[in-house]
Amino acid sequence: MASQVREPSGQPNFKRPRAERLADKNRDKRADRPGNSDDHLALIRKLPCCLQGCSIMPSGTAHHIKATGLRGGAMRSPDRYAIPLCWDHHINGVERQGSKNELSWLSNRGVEALDLAAALWGATGDLPKMVLIVMQHKQAGY
Secondary structure, three states: OHHHOOOOOOOOOOOOOHHHHHHHHHOOHHHHOOOOOHHHHHHHOOOOOOOOOOOOOOOEEEEEOOOOOOOEOOEOOOHHHEEEEEHHHHHOOHHHOHHHHHHHHHHHOOOOHHHHHHHHHHOOOOHHHHHHHHHHHHHHOO
16 A cells, blocks of 8 residues: 555645635736726716716716727726716717727817826825816816
8 A cells, every 4th residue: 555655756836726826816907007096096986077068076987098008908098097077978978989089089078188187196185186177177178
């Protein structure tokens, strides 16, 4: 019987335990990308819709600008490129335009999306300041 016991091969076992492999597979890789913040998205959703003439407050949705060049591989643009839009303008408006027409569609409605997103990202964590940024952006009308 002792002859049936296998001798160690001398080669180390580099395979990680199953629990570690599953934990890594199920880990939220979105959090690893720079420019992503769940707290920032929560604040964006509390802001008014950024389109002129829309008075929906809070917007309830955060639109991630597609024309950043930082998306792909089933990943949306980072949260630093999110702007507040109401559900109707988000789904029935800008989402129907596609990534090539997105910025011009927003610009035609008085929103300089990349500038607004940058200003909101710079003020993240300060909801009153973010509301003021959106309101000033709506009044400017670019």
